[in-house]
Amino acid sequence: MNIRVEQPAVEVHDLTVSYQNRPILWGVDLTLPQGALVGIMGPNGAGKSTLLKSMMGLLPLSSGYIHLFGQPLAQVRARVSYVPQRESVDWDFPASVLDVVLMGRYGKLGLFSRPRQSDRDIAHDCIRKVGLENLAHRQIAQLSGGQQQRVFLARALAQKADLYLMDEPFAGVDATTEAAIVDLVRELKQQGKTVVMVHHDLQSASRYFDWLLLLNQRLVASGPTHQVFVPEHLQEAYGGKLTLLAQMGELMKQGNYPAREK
Amino acid sequence: MDSYAFQIVLCGALVAVNCSLLGSFLILRGQALVADAISHSVLPGIVAAFLFSGARAGGPLLVGAGAVGLLTTLGIEFLHRRAKVQSDAAIGITFTALFALGVVLVTALAGQVDLDQDCVLYGELAYVPLDPWLTANGWDLGPRAAWTSGFCLVVLLVVIGLFFKQLYLTSFDPAYAASLGLATGVWHYVLMGLTSLVTVASFEAVGAILVVALMVAPPATAFQLTRRFRAMLGLAAAVGVLTAVGGYVLAAALDASVAGAMAVVAGALFVAAWAWGKWRTALAGA
Numbered sequence: 072m073n074i075r076v077e078q079p080a081v082e083v084h085d086l087t088v089s090y091q092n093r094p095i096l097w098g099v100d101l102t103l104p105q106g107a108l109v110g111i112m113g114p115n116g117a118g119k120s121t122l123l124k125s126m127m128g129l130l131p132l133s134s135g136y137i138h139l140f141g142q143p144l145a146q147v148r149a150r151v152s153y154v155p156q157r158e159s160v161d162w163d164f165p166a167s168v169l170d171v172v173l174m175g176r177y178g179k180l181g182l183f184s185r186p187r188q189s190d191r192d193i194a195h196d197c198i199r200k201v202g203l204e205n206l207a208h209r210q211i212a213q214l215s216g217g218q219q220q221r222v223f224l225a226r227a228l229a230q231k232a233d234l235y236l237m238d239e240p241f242a243g244v245d246a247t248t249e250a251a252i253v254d255l256v257r258e259l260k261q262q263g264k265t266v267v268m269v270h271h272d273l274q275s276a277s278r279y280f281d282w283l284l285l286l287n288q289r290l291v292a293s294g295p296t297h298q299v300f301v302p303e304h305l306q307e308a309y310g311g312k313l314t315l316l317a318q319m320g321e322l323m324k325q326g327n328y329p330a331r332e333k
Numbered sequence: 334m335d336s337y338a339f340q341i342v343l344c345g346a347l348v349a350v351n352c353s354l355l356g357s358f359l360i361l362r363g364q365a366l367v368a369d370a371i372s373h374s375v376l377p378g379i380v381a382a383f384l385f386s387g388a389r390a391g392g393p394l395l396v397g398a399g400a401v402g403l404l405t406t407l408g409i410e411f412l413h414r415r416a417k418v419q420s421d422a423a424i425g426i427t428f429t430a431l432f433a434l435g436v437v438l439v440t441a442l443a444g445q446v447d448l449d450q451d452c453v454l455y456g457e458l459a460y461v462p463l464d465p466w467l468t469a470n471g472w473d474l475g476p477r478a479a480w481t482s483g484f485c486l487v488v489l490l491v492v493i494g495l496f497f498k499q500l501y502l503t504s505f506d507p508a509y510a511a512s513l514g515l516a517t518g519v520w521h522y523v524l525m526g527l528t529s530l531v532t533v534a535s536f537e538a539v540g541a542i543l544v545v546a547l548m549v550a551p552p553a554t555a556f557q558l559t560r561r562f563r564a565m566l567g568l569a570a571a572v573g574v575l576t577a578v579g580g581y582v583l584a585a586a587l588d589a590s591v592a593g594a595m596a597v598v599a600g601a602l603f604v605a606a607w608a609w610g611k612w613r614t615a616l617a618g619a
Contacts, residue, residue, distance in 0.1 A: 127512045145514075153512035160506045164361060165562040174502050178513035183495055210560040226509075 072304065073101060074294035078141070080105040080234050080265040081126060086135035088121055094133070094288070095121045101293040103282060105140075108260050109267040110276055110296075113286035114309050119269040120156070122286065123236050126267075127153045139234060149178065152232035154223050156239055162211055162219055169207045171222050172198055175229030190229075197228040202251055217248030224252060235259065237268035253279060276300060340462040340476050342581045345595055347482035348535045349547050349573030354489055355531050356548035357555065357562075357569045358524060362504045366421070367409065369545040370428035371525065372532040374405040376435025376541055379533065384442065395533055402529025405431060406522065432541075456540030458591035459584075478538050485534035489527060493566075500524070501562065539592040550599035551576060557606040572602055 079102035086099040096118040103109050111119045124130045126137050128144045139147050152175075175197070176190040186194075198207050201221040206214065211222060220240060227235055235256075241249050256266045260281075270276060276283065276296070283299040285291035285308040292304040359368045375398040382397030405427055412423035466474040474480070493500065503510045503520045511517050528548075535544045555568035579602075580595030587594070 124508075129508055129511055148514050151512075153509060155506065155508050155512075159508060161361075163560075164505050165556070165560045165565050166501075166505060167561065170501075170562070171505070174498075174506070174509070177498050177502055177510075177515070180498065185498065212560055230513075 072292045072294055072299065073290065074298070076102045076104040078105065079103055080107075080140060081267065082138040082141070083122075083126070084135050084137070086122075086125060086137065087133040088118070088125055088130055089133045096125070096286075097289045099135070099286075099290045101284065101290055103265070103267060103284070103293075105265050106260060106263045107265060107282045108256055108280050109265070109282040109284060110270040110280035111267065111284045111286060112270055112273070112276060112308070113291070116288075117286045117308070118288055119286055120238050123153075123238050123267070123269055127151070127236055149230075150233040152227040152230040152235050154227045154235065154237040154240060157216065157220050157223060157242065159238075162214070164211065166211050167208050168198060168203055168211060168214070168222050168225075169194060171211060172225045172229050175226040178230060193231070194225075194229050197225040200228060200255065201225045215245070217244040220244050220248055221251065224255065228255075233264055235264065235266045235268075237266065239269045239271065241270065241272065273305070337462045338581065338585075340479065341458050341591060342577055344461045344476055344478045344482060344538050345458050345577030345580060345591065346574045347479060347486060348538050348544075349551065349577045349595065349599075350570045351482060351485050351489060351531045352535060352544060352547035353551035353555075353569035353573035354493065354566060355524070355527055357552040357566050358500055358504055359528070360549060360552045360556070362524075364524075365545070365549045366424050367406065367525070368528050368532075368548050370409065370424045371402045371405050371528045372536075372541050372544045372548070374428040374431035374435070375401050375529055375532050375536070376432055377401055377438055378435075379536065380435055380438040380442070384438075395530065398533040399526060399529045401431060402525060402532070403522070406525045456536060456538050456543065456592045458538050458581075458595075461538060481534045482538070485530055488530065492523065492527065496520070496523070539595065543592045543596045546596040546599055547573065547576070550596070550603050554599075554603045554606040557603070557610045572599075572606075576602060 081101075081103040083099055083101050086096055087094055088096045099122065111122060113119055121130065125132060126139070126144075137144070139151055144151065169191075172194040173186050173190060176186050176193065180186065180190070195204075195207065198204055201224050203218060203221055203225065206218065211219065214222065220242075224237075224240065227237070240252055244252070256268075259266055270279070277300045280296050282294070283296045284293045285299060285304055287308045287310075291308040292299045356365070356368070359365050378397035378399070378401030379394060382393040385397075386393035408427040408431075409420075409423045412418040412426060413420045416423075418426065461476045461478045464477050466477045466480055468474060499510075499515060499520050500523075502513075503515060503517050507517045531548075532541070532544055535547070539547065551572040552565070552569045554572045555565045558568055559565050576595050576599045579598035580591055583589070583598060584591040584594035
């Protein structure tokens with residue numbers, strides 16, 4: 072199933088991406104609607120992060136193209152913001168929360184100019200939105216995993232973009248942070264922004280997302296969550312692993328276990 | 334302190350400050366070993382420049398060494414990306430080959446060129462006052478090495494001052510920097526170019542082998558003491574100056590190589606900073 076939309080936020084056309092001659096993504100073709108919360112899901116190695124990085128122009132494409140808001144990335148870079156995986160950087164780096172969030176403004180600055188007071192105000196505002204206002208001058212090495220993830224989110228917000236691409240923002244974060252992120256992306260959606268995120272947890276998927284994209288090297292399904300989040304598509308994406316997951320999910324429902332440790 | 338001693342310490346301090354400022358970026362990018370590689374592999378560039386122009390300082394030297402420095406970086410990346418050699422092995426192959434070429438050139442041409450093997454490898458700060466910069470009408474402007482390093486320091490400060498945000502962001506999060514449209518490759522080569530420059534400016538004083546000690550130890554010492562980047566740059570420079578003074582005192586007391594003594598002091602300062610950091614955390618925990 073592949074539902075197409077008019078005037079998409081993201082259009083991926085016939086995309087193939089390979090690493091060392093081994094294809095990671097094969098002939099992916101899809102459109103994502105503007106103003107939606109989009110989840111990219113699939114088993115490990117399905118190419119979820121690869122798809123996101125390709126949208127952000129970080130990987131060479133073997134074939135196909137990607138348009139954002141109907142244009143190549145270079146023309147709309149100012150409208151797009153990327154949240155990398157938290158583990159992708161060294162958190163021992165000498166920087167404060169404010170230093171990192173200010174980086175979100177760098178794209179708006181000229182070659183030689185430094186962040187101005189208005190940039191600092193925006194950064195402080197974004198730090199407040201993720202609930203870290205008391206830690207603005209704290210060194211990032213001293214933060215918890217969830218707080219680090221919120222710093223990345225604040226940095227992305229500081230870009231004032233229209234499209235947010237987030238690589239597993241919920242990976243390894245505490246329940247408070249997850250709730251804070253969910254509130255934040257819903258607020259973005261209300262402002263008409265588009266959020267696309269790589270997500271792992273099947274349990275919460277149907278609650279979080281309006282649009283779901285199932286991937287397993289090829290595109291399995293792309294469409295409104297209620298149409299995509301059905302056993303036949305999930306089965307196709309996750310294969311044999313899903314039966315185990317389904318049984319676990321059933322057990323958890325019956326036993327009323329929390330999905331994670333509180 | 335007499336004039337000779339002052340000149341030696343001044344040169345040592347300038348070299349150490351150059352290395353410390355640049356090294357602060359390099360160690361945070363995990364590229365200390367690439368700097369090590371460049372500091373060794375510029376040797377054939379130095380010899381070639383010397384052979385063609387007879388100059389032991391100035392433009393030709395800078396061009397020759399800069400070209401080989403760039404070649405080293407390209408070689409390492411080529412071996413790693415295209416030939417699929419592990420990155421540490423790629424560094425090992427590239428710089429040893431180029432360094433060996435330099436050693437062969439120096440020894441083979443020993444009779445023809447006034448370039449001493451020991452001096453290139455280990456440097457000799459004590460001889461710095463013997464090579465003053467004399468103007469046409471005979472004014473003594475002080476040791477030539479101090480002018481070279483001073484010029485290098487100005488270049489470093491200008492580049493870091495103008496492009497701080499680019500160097501900072503590409504060091505912390507290159508993928509995000511690329512997503513903002515920053516040319517991460519360009520900034521990588523800017524830093525590698527500066528590494529070549531600093532190495533060439535320093536090799537006469539401290540030699541190709543010890544220059545890396547000054548690029549790594551003072552920034553690593555500063556990193557033990559602070560997690561604020563601007564403070565780290567300042568502290569690294571201060572540790573560099575301390576290293577030069579301490580190294581001179583130690584060398585004078587033992588009648589030993591000044592460059593060697595500086596590297597020893599740099600190592601000792603690192604251990605002291607590390608121990609102090611541990612002690613401080615232990616106190617905070619108690």
